[in-house]
Amino acid sequence: MKGISKWLYTAIVFLIVWVALTGTLRWDELVTGIAVSIILAIFTAHIFTTEGIKNLSPKRVVCGIIYFFPYLIWQMIKANLDVAYRVIHPKRPINPGIVKVKTKMRSNLAKTIVANSITLTPGTFTLDVKGDEMFIHWIDVKTDDVEEASKMIPGVFEKCLMKFMD
Amino acid sequence: MIGKVIGEIFMIIGGIFMFLASLGLLRMPDVYNRMQTSTKAVTLGAMSSILGVGIIHPAWLPKCLLIIIFILFTNPVSAHAIGRAAYRTGVKLWPGSKCDKYGEYLKEEENA
Numbered sequence: 334m335k336g337i338s339k340w341l342y343t344a345i346v347f348l349i350v351w352v353a354l355t356g357t358l359r360w361d362e363l364v365t366g367i368a369v370s371i372i373l374a375i376f377t378a379h380i381f382t383t384e385g386i387k388n389l390s391p392k393r394v395v396c397g398i399i400y401f402f403p404y405l406i407w408q409m410i411k412a413n414l415d416v417a418y419r420v421i422h423p424k425r426p427i428n429p430g431i432v433k434v435k436t437k438m439r440s441n442l443a444k445t446i447v448a449n450s451i452t453l454t455p456g457t458f459t460l461d462v463k464g465d466e467m468f469i470h471w472i473d474v475k476t477d478d479v480e481e482a483s484k485m486i487p488g489v490f491e492k493c494l495m496k497f498m499d
Numbered sequence: 500m501i502g503k504v505i506g507e508i509f510m511i512i513g514g515i516f517m518f519l520a521s522l523g524l525l526r527m528p529d530v531y532n533r534m535q536t537s538t539k540a541v542t543l544g545a546m547s548s549i550l551g552v553g554i555i556h557p558a559w560l561p562k563c564l565l566i567i568i569f570i571l572f573t574n575p576v577s578a579h580a581i582g583r584a585a586y587r588t589g590v591k592l593w594p595g596s597k598c599d600k601y602g603e604y605l606k607e608e609e610n611a
Contacts, residue, residue: 353561412539413516420523420536429532429593433600452575453542458535459575460582460601468601470531470582 336378338385344374345389346381384442396497404493405450412455419472430474431460434467434483437491450490457486506555513548516540529593530585538578545570 347370355362374381382388419427438444448459448467456472469486476482523536546567553563592599 350565353565356558356561409539409543413519413543416523416536416539417516417519420519420526425526427527427532429529430598431531431592431601432598433604448579449572449575452538452578453571456535458531458538458582459579460531460586461579463604466604468604470535472532472535474598 335385338387339382340374340378342384342386342388343378343381344370347373384440388442393497400496401493405453408450408454412453415455426473428473429470431468431470432474432476432482432486433479434469434486435479436465436467436483436487438465438494443494446494447487447490451486454490502554502557506551506553509551509554510548513544513546513551516544516547520544530590531582531592534578534582538574542570542574545574 348366351366351370352358352363355366387393419425436444436447438447444462448462451457451459451467451469458470458472460468460470462468467487469482471482471486475485517540520537520540523540524533527533527536549563549566549570553560586601
């Protein structure tokens with residue numbers, strides 16, 4: 334059962350990529366795309382995903398696109414203005430260090446999303462993830478306490494993600 | 500016409516962020532701070548210029564969105580891999596750094 338769910342999810346994702354790349358919905362293109370994605374999914378499903386079709390549940394897709402994605406883009410724009418300020422400022426106002434934070438997320442997929450989002454947001458950059466601990470290079474260290482740093486860095490994304498992941 | 504102007508504005512914004520990223524590479528003191536500037540600014544810069552191309556040529560828009568999604572997924576992962584590899588091969592932090600919890604953790608792991 335788990336195998337079929339993984340295979341179906343992989344095939345659907347491959348088909349979406351195929352449609353985006355060919356840029357048409359003509360039936361002969363679609364038939365070729367379906368055939369190719371089914372064959373590829375048979376060989377790659379076990380390395381492509383661990384959770385299967387659950388990832389495409391309407392709740393995850395809709396919340397991801399409407400709620401999480403705009404928030405991430407907004408954070409990225411803020412991050413870039415922050416970087417621009419630090420690069421252009423003649424005194425180079427940086428105060429770097431590596432801090433440790435704890436994440437509340439359980440599944441590997443959610444941890445990956447949190448770690449990637451941290452890398453893209455202001456002044457922080459994930460160096461390593463071990464279990465539920467993350468090591469983060471912070472360009473402007475405000476606290477080296479684990480609890481406080483956990484609230485400040487992954488906390489904002491976790492609040493956002495908790496509602497539809499896990 | 501209006502699409503062309505909007506697309507060009509996006510491309511210029513992307514170019515500015517790319518320029519800031521390269522300036523950051525020159526100005527920052529160590530590998531980790533350089534990774535900070537280059538990852539963030541290059542990700543948004545590349546996304547913005549590719550979106551600009553997509554807006555100028557609407558027929559390419561699906562492909563451009565696909566490229567943007569791939570960049571969004573892969574860029575942070577490669578940055579993380581480079582940073583971790585740099586630390587593990589012994590690249591030192593900038594002397595002005597505040598704290599280094601990762602080094603403490605690695606030492607503990609060695610002794611255990």
